Amino acid sequence: xxxxxxxxxxxxxxxxxxxxxxxxxxxxxxxxxxxxxxxxxxxxxxxxxxxxxxxxxxxxxxxxxxxxxxxxxxxxxxxxxxxxxxxxxxxxxxxxxxxxxxxxxxxxxxxxxxxxxxxxxxxxxxxxxxxxxxxxxxxxxxxxxxxxxxxxxxxxx
Amino acid sequence: xxxxxxxxxxxxxxxxxxxxxxxxxxxxxxxxxxxxxxxxxxxxxxxxxxxxxxxxxxxxxxxxxxxxxxxxxxxxxxxxxxxxxxxxxxxxxxxxxxxxxxxxxxxxxxxxxxxxxxxxxxxxxxxxxxxxxxxxxxxxxxxxxxxxxxxxxxxxxxxxxxxxxxxxxxxxxxxxxxxxxxxxxxxxxxxxxxxxxxxxxxxxxxxxxxxxxxxxxxxxxxxxxxxxxxxxxxxxxxxxxxxxxxxxxxxxxxxxxxxxxxxxxxxxxxxxxxxxxxxxxxxxxxxxxxxxxxxxxxxxxxxxxxxxxxxxxxxxxxxxxxxxxxxxxxxxxxxxxxxxxxxxxxxxxxxxxxxxxxxxxxxxxxxxxxxxxxxxxxxxxxxxxxxxxxxxxxxxxxxxxxxxxxxxxxxxxxxxxxxxxxxxxxxxxxxxxxxxxxxxxxxxxxxxxxxxxxxxxxxxxxxxxxxxxxxxxxxxxxxxxxxxxxxxxxxxxxxxxxxxxxxxxxxxxxxxxxxxxxxxxxxxxxxxxxxxxxxxxxxxxxxxxxxxxxxxxxxxxxxxxxxxxxxxxxxxxxxxxxxxxxxxxxxxxxxxxxxxxxxxxxxxxxxxxxxxxxxxxxxxxxxxxxxx
Numbered sequence: 213x214x215x216x217x218x219x220x221x222x223x224x225x226x227x228x229x230x231x232x233x234x235x236x237x238x239x240x241x242x243x244x245x246x247x248x249x250x251x252x253x254x255x256x257x258x259x260x261x262x263x264x265x266x267x268x269x270x271x272x273x274x275x276x277x278x279x280x281x282x283x284x285x286x287x288x289x290x291x292x293x294x295x296x297x298x299x300x301x302x303x304x305x306x307x308x309x310x311x312x313x314x315x316x317x318x319x320x321x322x323x324x325x326x327x328x329x330x331x332x333x334x335x336x337x338x339x340x341x342x343x344x345x346x347x348x349x350x351x352x353x354x355x356x357x358x359x360x361x362x363x364x365x366x367x368x369x
Numbered sequence: 370x371x372x373x374x375x376x377x378x379x380x381x382x383x384x385x386x387x388x389x390x391x392x393x394x395x396x397x398x399x400x401x402x403x404x405x406x407x408x409x410x411x412x413x414x415x416x417x418x419x420x421x422x423x424x425x426x427x428x429x430x431x432x433x434x435x436x437x438x439x440x441x442x443x444x445x446x447x448x449x450x451x452x453x454x455x456x457x458x459x460x461x462x463x464x465x466x467x468x469x470x471x472x473x474x475x476x477x478x479x480x481x482x483x484x485x486x487x488x489x490x491x492x493x494x495x496x497x498x499x500x501x502x503x504x505x506x507x508x509x510x511x512x513x514x515x516x517x518x519x520x521x522x523x524x525x526x527x528x529x530x531x532x533x534x535x536x537x538x539x540x541x542x543x544x545x546x547x548x549x550x551x552x553x554x555x556x557x558x559x560x561x562x563x564x565x566x567x568x569x570x571x572x573x574x575x576x577x578x579x580x581x582x583x584x585x586x587x588x589x590x591x592x593x594x595x596x597x598x599x600x601x602x603x604x605x606x607x608x609x610x611x612x613x614x615x616x617x618x619x620x621x622x623x624x625x626x627x628x629x630x631x632x633x634x635x636x637x638x639x640x641x642x643x644x645x646x647x648x649x650x651x652x653x654x655x656x657x658x659x660x661x662x663x664x665x666x667x668x669x670x671x672x673x674x675x676x677x678x679x680x681x682x683x684x685x686x687x688x689x690x691x692x693x694x695x696x697x698x699x700x701x702x703x704x705x706x707x708x709x710x711x712x713x714x715x716x717x718x719x720x721x722x723x724x725x726x727x728x729x730x731x732x733x734x735x736x737x738x739x740x741x742x743x744x745x746x747x748x749x750x751x752x753x754x755x756x757x758x759x760x761x762x763x764x765x766x767x768x769x770x771x772x773x774x775x776x777x778x779x780x781x782x783x784x785x786x787x788x789x790x791x792x793x794x795x796x797x798x799x800x801x802x803x804x805x806x807x808x809x810x811x812x813x814x815x816x817x818x819x820x821x822x823x824x825x826x827x828x829x830x831x832x833x834x835x836x837x838x839x840x841x842x843x844x845x846x847x848x849x850x851x852x853x854x855x856x857x858x859x860x861x862x863x864x865x866x867x868x869x870x871x872x873x874x875x876x877x878x879x880x881x882x883x884x885x886x887x888x889x890x891x892x893x894x895x896x897x898x899x900x901x902x903x904x905x906x907x908x909x910x911x912x913x914x915x916x917x918x919x920x921x922x923x924x925x926x927x928x929x930x931x932x933x934x935x936x937x938x939x940x941x942x943x944x945x946x947x948x949x950x951x952x953x954x955x956x957x958x959x960x961x962x963x964x965x966x967x968x969x970x971x972x973x974x975x976x977x978x979x980x981x982x983x984x985x986x987x988x989x990x991x992x993x994x995x996x997x
Contacts, residue, residue, distance in 0.1 A: 239696035244638065244677055267696075278698040278855075279679030281638055297600030298795065298831045299757035301845055335680065336600035337639060339406040340757035341442030341764060350641070352409030 224249050225257065229264035236267050239275055243282055252283045280335075288323045288330035290368045293347045294361075297336025300344040304357065308344050309333050311358035315365060329368070370658045372666050374544045377535070380657075384532040392453055396430045397476045402447040402524060404438030404610045405642055406603075410445035411464060418465035419448070422472040431476060437611020439524030440765040441511055444487050450475050456503045461487040487511075510780050511762050516743060518751050519567075519604075519727040520767045523611030528646050531653040534614040540659055542733035543618050546625055547667040555626035556582050559729065562737035563749030568594055568685075568722025569800065569826050569902070571748075571815040574729075577719060580709035581627035584717040589629035591620055592713070592720045594690060595636040595643070598682040599798030600849070602829035604753040604765055605723035609636070609643035612727065613650035617673060619726030621660065622733060624671045627719050632673045635690050638680065647675055682799075682853035686901045687720045689855065700857045701901035722827070724753055745771030748814035752828055756782045759789060759834040768813075775809040778832060789834035793917070797826025799846040799853075800906035802913025803839065822913045824906070838935035839918040840925050844872040846910035850903060861904030864895035868911065878938040880926035889915060934996035937981045941997060944985075946971040948993035955985035955994065 228245045232238040242261055243253060250257050253276050262269040276282045294300075294309050309320055309331075316329055323330035339345045342354025346361060353364050371377050392398070401407070401416045419433050439447050444461030450471065451457050458481045460471060467485060475481050481503050483489035488509050490499035506512045517523075526533035534540070546555050560575025581589060593616060597605040609616060620632050636644050651673050654660040662670045676694050683689045684699040691713050693699040712718025728750060732740045744750050748770035754777060757763050761783035768777060774794060778784065785791050793803045802823030804811070811817050815825050833842065851865040868891055871884055892908030899905045915922055924930045931939035944955065944964075949971035956964040956972060963979050966972030974985070986994040 237694070237696040240679055240693065241677065241696075244679065274698055275696070278700075279681050281678075281680035298798065298829070298845070299601045299763075301600075302758045302831065302833060302837055302842075335598065335639070335682070336602075337405075338597070338603035338606045339409050340601055340603060340755065341406050341445060342409055343757065343763075345409065352405075354406075354409050 299340035305344040403435040412446040418468040438607040443763040542730040562740040567724035590718040593634040619729035758831040760832040771812040797824040805917040838933035850907040858900035860898035
């Protein structure tokens with residue numbers, strides 16, 4: 213696990229923790245905010261949350277590791293998510309994922325060595341009319357195929 | 370601030386007057402559908418282009434507004450143009466350029482561009498087509514048989530405006546229950562309506578409320594399950610994005626009925642627009658006194674908060690959802706005690722789904738008898754289905770219970786694209802099952818779906834055509850549930866893993882005699898022994914496809930064949946020598962150079978080296994390459 217030395221981010225995080233100080237039930241809420249601020253949830257962030265909310269560190273880690281949304285690894289600058297819901301699956305999402313894997317030289321769930329891209333196969337994004345769908349940093353691209361997906365990627369290089 | 374029913378009526382009149390005045394002062398109103406899929410398809414660019422074009426033309430008497438999902442997702446981005454005194458025109462598949470032309474021709478010129486209109490005469494069934502005309506929405510096949518109760522405001526109002534919700538009788542039901550009805554009356558009315566849970570189980574909503582109502586007074590909670598996890602279902606997202614106040618009002622009514630003064634909406638983090646609009650609706654309701662202390666002077670207090678999920682399918686299960694709201698790992702627990710007796714922090718708690726809550730206010734407003742008159746004998750009202758997969762009109766359709774699958778697929782859905790044959794429909798997502806073509810005429814309701822071995826679920830309806838492999842599809846769902854199993858109970862954790870291993874072997878061509886029998890037995894055991902709904906339903910997609918498509922499983926196991934050409938280990942690409950024109954394009958595109966031939970001899974694929982990427986088949990200009 214890495215350590216983030218970015219001071220302003222820490223200030224922001226501490227404000228969030230202060231707002232929920234001692235409220236055990238706000239744990240998931242605070243982790244959401246922490247991940248938004250820090251980009252991921254390394255050990256020192258989890259420790260700060262644990263202390264602030266008065267929750268044992270092992271419980272914080274238990275929650276972080278349980279939910280897909282939380283990550284203990286830094287993610288790429290551009291986060292690619294390919295929807296692997298049923299509608300997208302039936303319409304060819306697996307082929308899109310493998311073409312992106314080949315293009316980036318990583319597997320789904322990994323980040324490129326230069327920290328630029330991370331690739332994930334995600335659960336239904338609910339935009340089934342545009343299947344297959346992929347998103348890059350929340351911007352959605354619909355009706356993609358193996359070629360179009362790789363082309364879209366080029367806009368981010 | 371709204372403190373009495375009269376205040377609300379006055380606010381409603383003011384808003385109506387405001388809208389009337391606006392309509393009188395303006396030349397036209399343009400509504401752009403800006404739900405998630407609209408925005409992903411480019412609705413923002415369309416919205417900006419319309420505003421920009423109007424500005425360029427110095428037109429300031431046209432209102433441009435956003436609305437939620439209109440439901441006809443296949444036609445996104447959608448925009449509706451309303452000229453006073455004329456039929457509304459709904460434009461589909463528009464982009465910035467078309468938007469500018471619509472401004473010029475329709476708004477300025479007064480003539481609708483009917484060839485781009487979803488309700489243009491060209492969309493009518495063959496024989497009735499007339500490109501030049503505009504028809505009312507209810508003549509368009511997609512809208513014709515729909516009855517919109519839960520989606521009553523979606524695509525019509527601006528979801529970010531409380532006033533527009535109130536104009537359509539919003540919060541009148543809440544006023545009615547707080548000023549005229551006792552909590553027991555409300556429970557009775559909902560029970561009488563026959564409303565059943567729209568999230569999966571189909572349990573009577575009124576009975577559920579009654580359990581919590583009968584608990585001794587004290588701290589109670591009401592929770593809205595907005596953790597819409599079934600892949601392919603997006604009606605809850607659409608309601609939250611298109612009409613968030615309907616959920617707030619439904620929850621407030623439920624809270625009054627059971628005696629709760631605190632509520633939570635547990636929403637997926639994957640739905641950022643839904644979360645934003647919901648928070649906005651809650652803030653507006655609080656500001657106007659429709660949430661908070663002493664609502665309508667009745668002494669009833671109610672406060673509502675949104676809690677975010679974090680990507681765990683199991684949190685759609687009610688006890689897991691409650692654990693997650695408490696800030697814990699979302700692991701289910703044994704029931705009983707049911708949440709109605711012991712839920713959030715051990716207090717009586719009612720959990721209903723988004724669509725269920727959206728049905729509550731209309732039932733109170735128009736009466737249980739009205740609601741009970743719609744639908745089939747034991748399934749009252751309507752159900753919203755999300756049509757997706759191999760179907761022309763992908764979108765949301767709200768239909769009376771008891772409508773046949775054939776009507777939904779062929780009339781509303783417009784059939785299967787590219788002339789392909791319908792093979793089956795999957796309902797209920799990873800917890801549901803498959804309905805084959807022979808049952809197309811079955812009326813859809815809770816009981817009939819159960820008889821077919823599937824469930825209503827949340828209403829995802831994925832249509833599959835002949836080129837979908839049922840074994841691979843079942844494997845896909847099991848892969849989903851296996852990964853989403855929380856791991857607490859062994860039948861689900863270990864059982865789904867073993868089932869998935871077997872299916873993986875089968876699609877890889879390593880199936881053995883006896884595999885199918887083992888799969889069936891294991892599936893039954895997992896259903897019987899799992900702790901929660903996730904495990905109890907996880908084998909359903911496998912068991913139901915085995916029931917209706919057994920021969921495909923047999924072929925995979927015994928003949929090592931995949932008739933749909935999906936399981937790569939079980940088919941070969943083959944160049945038909947008689948059809949090969951010897952152009953050599955296939956050999957050029959082959960990434961592993963395994964195709965050989967020349968001008969004289971037909972090309973041949975070296976099967977040992979072929980990686981089955983399919984590039985040759987895609988590239989062949991003469992369709993000489995087949996899968997076999």
